[in-house]
Amino acid sequence: MPSEKTLLAKQERVAELTEMLKNSAAGVLVSYEGITVEQDTKLRKEMREAGIKYFVEKNTMLRFAFNNAGLESLNSVLEGTTAIAISNDDQTAPARILGKFAEESKLESFKLKAGYIGEEIYDENGVLALSKIPSRDVLLAQLVGSLQGPIQKLAATLQAVVDKENGAA
Numbered sequence: 001m002p003s004e005k006t007l008l009a010k011q012e013r014v015a016e017l018t019e020m021l022k023n024s025a026a027g028v029l030v031s032y033e034g035i036t037v038e039q040d041t042k043l044r045k046e047m048r049e050a051g052i053k054y055f056v057e058k059n060t061m062l063r064f065a066f067n068n069a070g071l072e073s074l075n076s077v078l079e080g081t082t083a084i085a086i087s088n089d090d091q092t093a094p095a096r097i098l099g100k101f102a103e104e105s106k107l108e109s110f111k112l113k114a115g116y117i118g119e120e121i122y123d124e125n126g127v128l129a130l131s132k133i134p135s136r137d138v139l140l141a142q143l144v145g146s147l148q149g150p151i152q153k154l155a156a157t158l159q160a161v162v163d164k165e166n167g168a169a
Contacts, residue, residue, distance in 0.1 A: 010061070017057065017065035020086055026117040027086040028094040028127055029077055030102075032056070034109030043101050047085060050093050054085040073121040077113040091117045092130050099131020 002010070021027065032040070047054040059078035066074045085094035095115055102110050115127040122130060 014061055014064040014068065017061060018068040020053065021065055021069035021071060024086045024088055026091040026094055026115065027084055028098050028115035029062075029074065029113040030083050030085070030098055031080050031109065031111045031113055032083045033081050034107045035105070039101075039105060043097075046097055046101075047094075050087070050097060051089060052085050052087045052094050052097065054083065054094075056081070056083045070119060071116055071121065074114055074116065082113070095122075095127045095130035099128055 035043070044054055059082055062082060062084065063075050063078055066072055066078075085098055087093045095112075098112060102112055112124050112127045112131075114124060115122045115130065117130075
């Protein structure tokens with residue numbers, strides 16, 4: 001039986017995790033086996049730069065936190081080694097970064113387990129699909145680019161009408 005001090009520390013950690021999960025926009029769980037220290041350092045740096053909290057946590061602690069946060073469906077993937085990436089802002093960033101890493105590293109043991117956006121739960125295939133979605137900035141740039149062509153054509157057409165009327169006068 002754990003001491004009262006140990007039990008209190010664990011309860012505080014679960015409360016902390018629960019709060020992180022409730023305040024997050026999205027999260028992804030991965031099995032990080034087979035990753036080298038160099039790869040892990042690079043991955044953690046990329047996560048930090050994107051504003052994502054990435055850490056290893058005991059499955060038992062995560063199970064309690066998921067139950068408290070209403071994400072019980074994620075309990076089924078809590079086996080083996082588990083790391084979690086949590087984003088408070090960007091809903092696709094954890095999946096995008098971890099999906100890219102899994103693809104580039106070609107490690108069979110590094111697997112995307114599951115994820116969530118808000119209260120929506122995604123399995124491994126769902127997280128993989130999320131990882132293919134471009135970032136918000138890229139999507140906005142694509143939108144501006146697609147709007148720019150028609151606007152330029154409209155401006156050229158209006159200018160031609162103005163030039164034609166000035167030439168006729």
